[in-house]
Amino acid sequence: MLASDRDVRLDFQRVANHQPPPWPDPSAPRRLHLDFSVTDLSRAEEQLLGLGAALAEQQPGGNRFRVLLDPAGHPFCIVTEDASGTPDEGAQ
Template identity: 65%
Template structure:
């Protein structure tokens, strides 16, 4: 039997950790992680889960859905109102790619550092 493993963090590479943390903070309401510094910024949830952002020199963002620079990882967020969430995310600096395979079920976006993420109805 495999060991019990609890996912405690996801960390994304990016050129500017504090800027990307600010984007996700405004989008999710998560609070800043106390150990954030110039090369790392994090956001925490009440149960201890952390989304981290680490500085990588010469970061090459993914270009979804083009696999020449694959997405590598993506995040999924559940929201009550897709249109309302989309408007907020676009205002915060997200990009909505033309290719939207989810129909009415989900929408794909890219954060300011190029990482793809999806919104689904909760």
């Protein structure tokens, strides 16, 4: 469980024989995806890789964010606060 002082709580549980969804496969069912705000993208990536995460092959965010996979294969992103907003509609 992760909890904060702002009434935000995330609970996790193990699932027997879980198979991680392929990413980025649009035909795979969508589950939960988390983005984590970090101060320094490169430093956070290094720390997460040291804790067992893996860098995903597909990196659609350029320098805005990084997609990583947890040890069970679930994708999640790290993003700096400056880049976490929705990009301008005209941006490519």
